Amino acid sequence: MSGLVFRQLFDTTSSTYTYIIGCAVTRLAAIIDPVYEKVSRDVKMVNELDLKLKYAMNTHCHADHVTGTAALRSATGCQTIISKASAAKADMYLNDNDIVKIGNLNLEARSTPGHTDGCMTFVLHSHKLCFTGDALMIRACGRTDFQQGDARKLYHSVHGRILSLSEDYSVYPAHDYQGRTQSSVREEKLYNPRLTKSEDEFVNIMENLGLKYPAKIDVSVPWNMRCGPTEVEDKEIMADIAANKPPA
Numbered sequence: 001m002s003g004l005v006f007r008q009l010f011d012t013t014s015s016t017y018t019y020i021i022g023c024a025v026t027r028l029a030a031i032i033d034p035v036y037e038k039v040s041r042d043v044k045m046v047n048e049l050d051l052k053l054k055y056a057m058n059t060h061c062h063a064d065h066v067t068g069t070a071a072l073r074s075a076t077g078c079q080t081i082i083s084k085a086s087a088a089k090a091d092m093y094l095n096d097n098d099i100v101k102i103g104n105l106n107l108e109a110r111s112t113p114g115h116t117d118g119c120m121t122f123v124l125h126s127h128k129l130c131f132t133g134d135a136l137m138i139r140a141c142g143r144t145d146f147q148q149g150d151a152r153k154l155y156h157s158v159h160g161r162i163l164s165l166s167e168d169y170s171v172y173p174a175h176d177y178q179g180r181t182q183s184s185v186r187e188e189k190l191y192n193p194r195l196t197k198s199e200d201e202f203v204n205i206m207e208n209l210g211l212k213y214p215a216k217i218d219v220s221v222p223w224n225m226r227c228g229p230t231e232v233e234d235k236e237i238m239a240d241i242a243a244n245k246p247p248a
């Protein structure tokens with residue numbers, strides 16, 4: 001991947017993937033979907049890669065884990081980013097088709113609502129990579145039964161804004177629960193068991209997923225609406241998160 005410094009990191013508790021995207025020339029970097037309890041790991045990795053963190057971004061207001069974006073700002077001086085439509089607090093807000101400049105890299109923000117209203121997919125056209133958050137997962141997609149979820153919206157977002165990319169784009173989601181690490185537009189067009197169906201069949205599948213609510217939803221959403229805690233891996237905050245105690 002010429003010109004790009006790229007890492008995929010994993011949080012085993014929430015099965016969340018965090019991505020570091022760095023410009024190999026300027027050494028400026030962004031991190032996508034960091035997890036609060038993993039901020040020290042992420043800072044160490046950024047330093048070891050000789051990168052300077054410019055942005056800590058979220059694909060959406062996560063419901064299952066507390067974001068590390070505000071803690072990364074405290075640790076590194078980076079700016080936090082989320083979509084305007086998420087209504088969450090951050091230093092910078094993205095609208096559809098905005099470009100985030102990370103050194104020589106241009107990351108396109110595509111609005112892909114349906115899992116939440118504020119979901120964005122980040123596309124690095126120069127390297128044919130897309131970071132789909134919970135809109136499109138590997139052989140799956142984000143659930144649509146809370147946080148403004150809307151299966152019809154999600155169907156059109158995924159088909160119109162992600163699967164419309166050329167088939168050789170790699171797909172990197174925010175989660176995988178079966179140990180899979182990446183996919184491609186081609187694979188998801190051929191083999192995604194939900195999104196290869198008609199819109200009505202898709203809606204029916206999404207209405208009958210029968211998933212339990214995320215265990216941490218009541219603490220994650222209020223924290224994530226403010227970009228997470230500003231303290232880095234504070235023991236008391238981590239105990240409160242474990243006990244499902246929302247921020248004061």
Ligand SMILES: N[C@@H](CCC(=O)N[C@@H](CSS)C(=O)NCC(=O)O)C(=O)O
Nearest residue numbers: 063064134140141142143213214215216
């Ligand atoms: N068991 C987990 C939550 C699992 C879950 O609901 N995952 C979400 C993404 S996080 S908002 C989802 O959309 N899943 C879709 C699917 O098909 O798995 C927990 O308790 O945190």
Ligand SMILES: [Fe+2]
Nearest residue numbers: 062063134142
């Ligand atoms: Fe989510």
